[in-house]
Amino acid sequence: MKLWCLLWVFCSYSALTQAGNYVIGIEEIDYYPHYDFSRGQKRGYFVDLMKLFENHSGHTFKFEPLPVKRLYHSSTSGIDLIYPDNPKWQQYLEAGVEKHYSDPVIYxxxxxxxxxxxxxxxxxxxxxxxxxxxxxxxxxxxxxxxxxxxxxxxxxxxxxxxxxxxxxxxxxxxxxxxxxxxxxxxxxxxxxxxxxxxxxxxLPFLISTAKYPELIQEFNLFLQEKAAEVAALKRLYQLQEQRPTPVAQQLPETQPDS
CATH class of the missing domain: 3.40.190.10 (Periplasmic binding protein-like II)
Incomplete structure (x- = not known):
């Protein structure tokens, strides 16, 4: 009985971690330092984060830049994952399509x-x-x-x-x-x-998919296991996730009384 349980766990883990090729739909805009896919660019925090996930998982990811309004109606097309996404964006929900969302990629x-x-x-x-x-x-x-x-x-x-x-x-x-x-x-x-x-x-930016919920689970686990490396990437790109302390309003200097 124990042997069968071990085999089941091993097979489940193998299915979850089997390397695959996936297409990520992303906004075709300059939103650097988060990402920049304008004018043939491919750079930013999210690009490097997915490279880190590739190295960790063995998967390969191809980016497909799309106009913003087209991107969020591509869940059932050749796009496997969408970034950024959030269930609060009601205007981008598709009728009859169940989306699965990752843990926060960035706030x-x-x-x-x-x-x-x-x-x-x-x-x-x-x-x-x-x-x-x-x-x-x-x-x-x-x-x-x-x-x-x-x-x-x-x-x-x-x-x-x-x-x-x-x-x-x-x-x-x-x-x-x-x-x-x-x-x-x-x-x-x-x-x-x-x-x-x-x-x-x-607001958190998430990855969504209508096709591969198990890939989202794997990505969430990656974010936990590689938290230190993910944090280092955020520092590299000077990304702040908390509202800055208000800067005191600068008043014009006045001349001292003579």
Whole structure:
């Protein structure tokens, strides 16, 4: 009897860990440092994380960049896995399709970036918000009927943050790490801050599948067993998963009384 139990455990483990080839559907955008699949790029934290999982599991993963709206209707096509995904994204759920979700790959910080002088602006004072095309700022949309602000659709991070830096819009709804990477690149990292009284979300990015729940189980186990290496990758890409402590508003220097 014990021998049969051992054989069953061995066969179950072998089935779970048998190497396979899988296609990951991913957003065809620049969302670095999380990922960047724009203009033929293939880089970022998630790319390196899946390489680490490949080395650990023996699986191979091919990335299939897709437009945002097409990606989330590809669960039953040639796509095996979708990233990023989250069951809270109701607009992307497909009728009759049961999805299986991984443990958190990363926690993202959905922040509203404003100029420092507007750090303490309230919703009743806010007028214009930049949002990247294809993204749905859930909290902002839910509050729009109560406050007099306009949502402006823009093509990318550079456009969104650029309009705020120039003072043409009040704020931009951009993931904090993505915004900080872009601002560092143009040496403007101190020119925008999180609006302290504006909508903010801390949301996990997950992998989903409608086909391979056992692969999700294996990936979850990998995240646990390789937690130290995963944490090192996050540090390498300077990814923050907690809301930063508010930066004190910088006031102009005054001349001492003579």
């Amino acid at each position: 993202t910080l959905g922040s509203t970036l404003v100029r420092p002088e507007q750090q303490h602006i309230h919703l009743n004072q806010f007028r214009t918000l930049a949002v990247i095309h294809g993204f749905a700022p859930t909290k902002w949309l839910a509050l729009q009927s109560r406050y007099n602000y306009r949502i402006v659709d823009v093509p990318d991070v550079a456009s969104a943050l650029g309009l705020v830096l120039k003072g043409r819009l009040d704020g931009a709804n951009i993931e904090y790490n993505v915004a900080q990477h872009y601002l560092r690149g143009i040496q403007q990292q101190d020119k925008l801050v999180i609006g302290e009284f504006l909508p903010f979300t801390q």
